[in-house]
Amino acid sequence: MKEQSDIKNTEVAIVKGDTPKETVLKGIEILGGIHKFIEEGDQVFIKFNLCLPTGFPTNTNFDVLESLIASCKKAGASKIYAGSFPFKGISIDTISNLLNLKDYFSNIGAELVFIDNSNVFKEKNFKKDQLNEIKNKSFSMVTINEKEYLVPKIITESDKFIIVNQVNVNPLFKLNLSLLNSYSIVSPKYQEIGSNENLDNDYISYDQYKNDLISNILDVFTIKQPNLVINDFFYLLESAGPYIYRDSNLKKTGIAVIGNNAVSVDLITLKLLNIDIQDYDLILAANQRGLGIIDPQKINLLGEKIEDNNIIIDLCVSKLKDINLKNLLVNSGRFCSGCYKQAYHLLNFMKTYMTKDLKYNPNNAFLVGQNPLEPEHFKNILLFGDCAIKSTKNSNFRKIEKILKKNTANQKKSKKLKKSGSQKKEKIKVKTNKKILELPGCPPDILDCLELLIKYYGKKNLPNLSFYKKILETIVNPKEKENLRVMGVI
Ligand code: SF4
Numbered sequence: 001m002k003e004q005s006d007i008k009n010t011e012v013a014i015v016k017g018d019t020p021k022e023t024v025l026k027g028i029e030i031l032g033g034i035h036k037f038i039e040e041g042d043q044v045f046i047k048f049n050l051c052l053p054t055g056f057p058t059n060t061n062f063d064v065l066e067s068l069i070a071s072c073k074k075a076g077a078s079k080i081y082a083g084s085f086p087f088k089g090i091s092i093d094t095i096s097n098l099l100n101l102k103d104y105f106s107n108i109g110a111e112l113v114f115i116d117n118s119n120v121f122k123e124k125n126f127k128k129d130q131l132n133e134i135k136n137k138s139f140s141m142v143t144i145n146e147k148e149y150l151v152p153k154i155i156t157e158s159d160k161f162i163i164v165n166q167v168n169v170n171p172l173f174k175l176n177l178s179l180l181n182s183y184s185i186v187s188p189k190y191q192e193i194g195s196n197e198n199l200d201n202d203y204i205s206y207d208q209y210k211n212d213l214i215s216n217i218l219d220v221f222t223i224k225q226p227n228l229v230i231n232d233f234f235y236l237l238e239s240a241g242p243y244i245y246r247d248s249n250l251k252k253t254g255i256a257v258i259g260n261n262a263v264s265v266d267l268i269t270l271k272l273l274n275i276d277i278q279d280y281d282l283i284l285a286a287n288q289r290g291l292g293i294i295d296p297q298k299i300n301l302l303g304e305k306i307e308d309n310n311i312i313i314d315l316c317v318s319k320l321k322d323i324n325l326k327n328l329l330v331n332s333g334r335f336c337s338g339c340y341k342q343a344y345h346l347l348n349f350m351k352t353y354m355t356k357d358l359k360y361n362p363n364n365a366f367l368v369g370q371n372p373l374e375p376e377h378f379k380n381i382l383l384f385g386d387c388a389i390k391s392t393k394n395s396n397f398r399k400i401e402k403i404l405k406k407n408t409a410n411q412k413k414s415k416k417l418k419k420s421g422s423q424k425k426e427k428i429k430v431k432t433n434k435k436i437l438e439l440p441g442c443p444p445d446i447l448d449c450l451e452l453l454i455k456y457y458g459k460k461n462l463p464n465l466s467f468y469k470k471i472l473e474t475i476v477n478p479k480e481k482e483n484l485r486v487m488g489v490i
Pocket residue numbers: 195196199203204209334335336337338339369370385386387388441442443
């Protein structure tokens with residue numbers, strides 16, 4: 001099942017063009033033409049970005065997909081499949097219905113694959129054992145480094161595998177490159193990293209979350225290495241990403257990098273975007289595992305020259321407080337990449353879609369990580385993640401002190417007592433602060449956090465989020481979620 005790409009003959013093309021479509025086609029030509037990658041009668045699987053029911057640039061540019069599919073057909077591919085696992089909890093069927101993807105792919109000569117089987121189980125009320133039967137038919141369990149991954153058979157059984165990756169900024173890895181893209185050939189359940197149950201300090205110090213994530217991404221990458229890799233950053237989201245947020249900016253570079261090895265294609269992309277590879281731990285780990293070359297001298301570079309293209313982009317903020325939300329102070333303690341990534345997305349979601357909500361509910365403090373700085377005089381305190389919740393169990397803000405009325409009413413009397421030399425102590429009652437919202441998880445799930453926010457503030461006080469919840473309900477259906485769970489997808 002594992003295929004080792006021919007590392008010694010690594011070829012990468014840097015291409016510039018007037019449109020994304022033209023650029024990608026030009027790149028394939030420079031590399032020797034599509035016949036070099038696709039043979040007559042091949043079954044081809046194209047892995048693209050299909051994160052959310054939104055368009056480009058959250059997902060892959062459809063113009064690029066269309067031209068690639070046409071090329072594969074021209075080369076004689078017998079069947080062309082396209083697919084990916086989306087964001088946790090969202091089915092491919094939902095995205096397909098909203099974007100009309102099934103018909104779209106069929107019209108351009110390919111087939112959208114419902115690798116989560118969501119097109120099947122929505123048809124009728126399947127029983128659990130029937131769902132399990134579908135699961136066994138469509139997936140195989142692959143063990144790598146003693147870890148198990150449920151992989152769609154249609155991917156492993158395809159003759160050729162192509163990754164078409166939309167490059168955007170990414171909070172954990174700086175950029176969404178093709179190695180990261182390949183991770184979503186397994187379902188969100190198998191992408192998850194085990195939690196730090198004992199909230200061990202070393203887990204945070206060594207950023208075990210990120211180390212485990214990198215190791216899993218590379219394990220999955222070895223299941224089916226691509227024959228052709230396209231990093232499309234003709235347009236890319238900079239500043240905030242990889243999804244469309246308020247602080248995102250669409251930048252045009254006019255460039256794509258295409259080649260026969262994902263590690264080397266990612267390396268050249270990093271070079272072009274002025275990112276030091278020493279800061280891109282995923283590529284260093286891939287090189288250590290012998291999955292690709294990271295020395296540009298050993299790569300057969302074609303097309304444009306790296307030194308002629310010096311592109312500077314704005315990356316995601318590295319400090320959560322720099323997301324800078326109105327009426328919400330962010331205090332961070334010690335945290336690992338798990339909470340950083342999830343908090344980054346939640347805060348950007350709030351900044352983008354909850355501006356009125358934050359305006360109507362001032363004085364919020366958002367605490368994340370172990371032992372965050374104590375906030376003073378805040379109306380609402382949001383504790384994000386198990387570390388923040390457990391490490392602040394005895395913090396001062398957990399209690400509020402109230403001076404009993406009886407004492408204030410007796411002020412005249414006490415003045416007299418003071419005059420006469422005797423003093424009465426004020427009585428202070430200590431109560432539990434109920435204006436605290438705990439968002440549990442290691443790290444927390446974003447959709448769960450949105451539910452908890454509505455419960456805590458109340459629907460009326462969150463008009464924006466209440467509106468988006470209605471939209472989310474059409475996207476994340478509870479019955480469908482249950483089926484996805486049985487299917488082993490979430
Ligand atoms: S709660 Fe958050 S910061 Fe703590 S170990 Fe888990 S993911 Fe890391």
